[in-house]
Amino acid sequence: MRRLTKLLATTLLLTGLAPLAPASASTPNCTTVAVTAPAGAKIESVDAVSRPEHCEITVTLTHADDHVKVVVGLPLTGWTGRLQGVGGSAYAAGDTGAPFAQAVKDGYAAVTTDAGVLDGLNTSWALKNGEIDRTLLTNFATRSVHEAAVIAKQVVRKHYQRSVSYSYWNGCSTGGRQGYAEAQRFPDDYDGVLANAPAVNWSQFAVATLWPQVVQGNDEHVVGNCVLEAFRKAAVEACDAQDGVTNGIVDRPDRCGYDPRQLVGAKILCEGNEVTVSKADADVMRKIWDGPTDERGRSLWPGLPKGADPVWLAGTIPGFPGPGFPVAAQWVQSFLLEQPGFDTSKLSYAQYRDLFRQSVREFDGVIGTSDPDLSAFRRSGGKLITFVGTNDQLIPPGGTLKYRDAVERRMGYVNDFYRLFTAPGVDHCFGGNGPQPTNALGQLVDWVERGKAPATLTAATADSTRNLCPYPRTSRYVHGDPKAASSYLCV
Numbered sequence: 001m002r003r004l005t006k007l008l009a010t011t012l013l014l015t016g017l018a019p020l021a022p023a024s025a026s027t028p029n030c031t032t033v034a035v036t037a038p039a040g041a042k043i044e045s046v047d048a049v050s051r052p053e054h055c056e057i058t059v060t061l062t063h064a065d066d067h068v069k070v071v072v073g074l075p076l077t078g079w080t081g082r083l084q085g086v087g088g089s090a091y092a093a094g095d096t097g098a099p100f101a102q103a104v105k106d107g108y109a110a111v112t113t114d115a116g117v118l119d120g121l122n123t124s125w126a127l128k129n130g131e132i133d134r135t136l137l138t139n140f141a142t143r144s145v146h147e148a149a150v151i152a153k154q155v156v157r158k159h160y161q162r163s164v165s166y167s168y169w170n171g172c173s174t175g176g177r178q179g180y181a182e183a184q185r186f187p188d189d190y191d192g193v194l195a196n197a198p199a200v201n202w203s204q205f206a207v208a209t210l211w212p213q214v215v216q217g218n219d220e221h222v223v224g225n226c227v228l229e230a231f232r233k234a235a236v237e238a239c240d241a242q243d244g245v246t247n248g249i250v251d252r253p254d255r256c257g258y259d260p261r262q263l264v265g266a267k268i269l270c271e272g273n274e275v276t277v278s279k280a281d282a283d284v285m286r287k288i289w290d291g292p293t294d295e296r297g298r299s300l301w302p303g304l305p306k307g308a309d310p311v312w313l314a315g316t317i318p319g320f321p322g323p324g325f326p327v328a329a330q331w332v333q334s335f336l337l338e339q340p341g342f343d344t345s346k347l348s349y350a351q352y353r354d355l356f357r358q359s360v361r362e363f364d365g366v367i368g369t370s371d372p373d374l375s376a377f378r379r380s381g382g383k384l385i386t387f388v389g390t391n392d393q394l395i396p397p398g399g400t401l402k403y404r405d406a407v408e409r410r411m412g413y414v415n416d417f418y419r420l421f422t423a424p425g426v427d428h429c430f431g432g433n434g435p436q437p438t439n440a441l442g443q444l445v446d447w448v449e450r451g452k453a454p455a456t457l458t459a460a461t462a463d464s465t466r467n468l469c470p471y472p473r474t475s476r477y478v479h480g481d482p483k484a485a486s487s488y489l490c491v
Helices: 002-014 098-105 134-160 174-185 202-208 211-218 225-243 279-290 326-336 349-367 375-379 398-411 440-450
Strands: 042-050 054-062 068-075 082-086 109-113 166-172 192-196 267-270 273-276 383-389 418-423 475-477 488-490
Touching: 054 134, 068 098, 068 134, 082 098, 082 134, 098 109, 109 134, 134 174, 134 349, 166 174, 166 440, 174 192, 174 383, 192 440, 202 326, 202 349, 202 398, 211 279, 211 349, 225 267, 225 279, 225 475, 326 349, 383 398, 383 440, 398 418
Parallel strands: 082 109, 082 166, 166 192, 192 383, 383 418
Antiparallel strands: 042 054, 054 068, 068 109, 267 273, 475 488
């Protein structure tokens, strides 16, 4: 037992998590438990399966004619007393793969849900008998992650004969949006929420990210992938040194004044052929960076940040269905137009703007996740950490920054429970050439359980470190080794 406890403590130390006392010296049997359905739902079945590292209990529930699965992973040994909710991506509400397995490995009881819908890029569930399936949309938007938390806490208590000590949410993209939905609507579900690159303001972002395709269709000018990349490189080169060091990163894309017309006339090698950048190319790129506008040219939503890869939204991606970002295209096709086969690249500017307003009008209260009032979450003692990559090419970070600003306008000073960090040079959730968080969940645990608020998020690349600063501050190179975090200050 002492050897097991020592091993557990060492493992948790390496993952940045301080150990809580194990639930018991013996391993509970992997058997089904009695589960009480959340209000408005009915339990259809409870099944238990022994896995190599954990006991897996699947609870299936229904609200009408849906069938929602909630999967709970219970470590066979070394449970820390913590629960971790695992988020989804795109149109998938959860993930029983690597993130779920990692949570169990780290000593958490893990929970995730499929919300009764399908995989990440399949919205065939959206329409039923020609109308939007409101039951499944509600599940995907908010209900299922809440019910998963309620069910998981029951399962844990009956399995280990001990209640959860602390509960945490961990998600990115759709998982990030789900974390914000929990903080806004069900503030007692989780003590700590790690919600990165969140798809908040879904009603706006899911239409805004179609803008690059709409621009090219209406201007009757398609910019090739290699020319799009040339514009990105030129912007990085122009604005790279603004943070005091030249390292291929634009730390504040919103302050990068690079004008794409500066590249007109340049010769670009595209798949062995020389291409000359045209004024039409530059005009399209400028509109993509500026973001969607209304009839008077006023901004509807932030555009793609300079430095982010424009090919994902504006170019062609092998293996992706049709033109445009699939999450955005499917939102417009299935939920706004209710025409799954519609070619969104054919939208006129007028149609596009009407759809943008329709999305906000009809769905912001359902899936927008944009309520700036987090006072109930603050009162519950909850802590919220988010990081967004400045090079996020799928959910441009401007929407998250706007949300954070709205929370501050509503609530005043909020750093006592809610901290947002920008990650210069980082893509959507991960990737890119910027430093990425190395222990964000561990720092959240420290904040919740020991009151140690993160002044910065520790971050690194393969060969460098550079801590992430809390918004609105950004890191600036001061002196010393540019690859060492100690050479930067938050200003």
